[in-house]
Amino acid sequence: GQQLNQSPQSMFIQEGEDVSMNCTSSSIFNTWLWYKQDPGEGPVLLIALYKAGELTSNGRLTAQFGITRKDSFLNISASIPSDVGIYFCAALNYGGSQGNLIFGKGTKLSVKP
Amino acid sequence: NAGVTQTPKFQVLKTGQSMTLQCAQDMNHEYMSWYRQDPGMGLRLIHYSVGAGITDQGEVPNGYNVSRSTTEDFPLRLLSAAPSQTSVYFCASSYSRGTIYGYTFGSGTRLTVV
Numbered sequence: 529g530q531q532l533n534q535s536p537q538s539m540f541i542q543e544g545e546d547v548s549m550n551c552t553s554s555s556i557f558n559t560w561l562w563y564k565q566d567p568g569e570g571p572v573l574l575i576a577l578y579k580a581g582e583l584t585s586n587g588r589l590t591a592q593f594g595i596t597r598k599d600s601f602l603n604i605s606a607s608i609p610s611d612v613g614i615y616f617c618a619a620l621n622y623g624g625s626q627g628n629l630i631f632g633k634g635t636k637l638s639v640k641p
Numbered sequence: 642n643a644g645v646t647q648t649p650k651f652q653v654l655k656t657g658q659s660m661t662l663q664c665a666q667d668m669n670h671e672y673m674s675w676y677r678q679d680p681g682m683g684l685r686l687i688h689y690s691v692g693a694g695i696t697d698q699g700e701v702p703n704g705y706n707v708s709r710s711t712t713e714d715f716p717l718r719l720l721s722a723a724p725s726q727t728s729v730y731f732c733a734s735s736y737s738r739g740t741i742y743g744y745t746f747g748s749g750t751r752l753t754v755v
Binding site: 534537559561563568569570571572573576578616618620621627628629630631632633634 | 645674676681682683684685686689699731733738739741742743744745746747748749
């Protein structure tokens with residue numbers, strides 16, 4: 529079946545650092561989404577991307593929809609403590625060949641001890 | 642507040658017991674789904690529904706039943722709980738299965754089967 533390969537699995541951040549994570553697939557999608565999950569809560573949508581090559585920002589977050597439609601990345605600039613949590617990429621195809629939203633396995637952001 | 646409501650938040654079951662996880666949404670969404678989240682496994686789809694009276698299996702349906710008698714509610718039933726079903730369960734909803742706006746998630750039910 530379709531799979532999203534998300535990396536890294538985990539990373540430690542120090543306040544002020546920039547963070548990058550990415551998601552790849554062997555399948556083509558026409559929608560890529562990035563979610564964040566805080567401890568004890570459900571995932572919340574951060575950014576949605578609908579067009580190949582599209583670059584979209586939401587505050588300190590920037591995400592891009594890969595030109596091949598098989599990948600996406602998320603950058604967080606100048607990280608702050610409240611950025612810790614699990615970030616999930618997700619993808620689907622809307623329109624004719626609809627499928628359910630599928631998820632990567634997540635990138636866990638923690639604060640450096 | 643409008644959204645997806647899941648109950649209970651926590652539950653401990655003994656092996657072999659049955660229970661129903663409740664999910665309700667007040668956004669008039671046609672699509673509803675259940676995911677389970679296990680460490681390192683991400684979110685895996687159990688069952689989904691594209692409207693009242695219509696349900697279908699996802700990636701990991703074994704051991705779970707669903708029904709959709711109303712637009713608002715989509716309960717998940719465990720007929721005979723097993724330790725392998727220890728997980729965090731999330732209900733999600735959206736206007737349609739392939740919506741460009743993604744899905745709205747509930748806050749989850751943490752289930753432990755002993």
